[in-house]
Amino acid sequence: MSFDYCHPTAPHKKLRIPNWYVSSLMMDRALDAVARRVKKLDREHDIPYLAGYSKDGKTIYIDRHMPSTWQYKGRTIDTDRFLLLHEEVEKTLIDQLDLHYLHAHQIATRAEEAAVRAANISWRDYDRFMQKYVKTMDDERLTKVPADLDLKPYRNEHDTDLLKRMAADVEKGTLPEGTDADALHAGIKGQLRAIAAHGGATRAMPK
Template identity: 30%
Template structure:
């Protein structure tokens, strides 16, 4: 499966002595794994995951108990999405506003927003939200994953953010006309963004 960066670790939720629960993400593909481990590791540690087993410096430390990836995820660009990106309640679809450019040209390179925003931000954010992490934390972690993906393309993060912000202004200036009925409203509810919620509900397609 490849190299995974630890983004969360804790003592085993079941209370087993000497056991730890680790969440790690491969930001390139992207992939998510939940690992039951006998060794605690710090955030930022890189683990090698192969055949359902997790290794640290070639030493077996645990086994994968859950895995998610973006291979079967659909990226939809057919709707208006408040604040540009979102995801469905079931996590099988990520949304990118139809008015946001799918391909951004940055310093001579092309960045596919369906990958950078859709699969490397919105999708990991949904994965973490489904693990009961609060929205601000999930959003912060997802932004870090998006950043690492963008930089892996040889694009400077600041240049990328400048281009994204330029396009966001165009999206934000538009009134929603067709929001997807399956859109997960959790981020808007957490932020108590009543105006956004009203606009989304008013424009939701049947």
């Protein structure tokens, strides 16, 4: 029996199939399990960096311009599954283990990469495809950002422009049903003040 970090592994002699196949199969099942855990998938908004999650974790957002499938070497790849894995892992690590966003993001990226490779897909090819649809903070296509998008990733990256756009959406009244507009607006302003206090951008904050 060999040991991989703290978890023992043994060859699947009784199954008479290679370990790599079993590992890929289990990863595929794990992806399905994560997808089933998602309470709501929203593809109706513009999301910085392709995907994100609501503050309460009940909604996973994938950018409305991101294709749900990818034609790769004669196969149709469901890319949503990999993005869902990343966002669920990241959100869980932040909320349940109180990890810093940047640490949670790194772990989630490694999980996403492992899932992509287990599906016999080149990580480099996958990443190249994804980068075509990434919207950065200065992207003019960011016109429909959800008001309940979790702010932690953007707070940590000092993305003040996005926070200001979100504040503008709040002021316009474009909020999901049941959202406390005053509380959300106050939270955004608080994040901007915190960024400014720690050396971030200091341009005019929303009223």
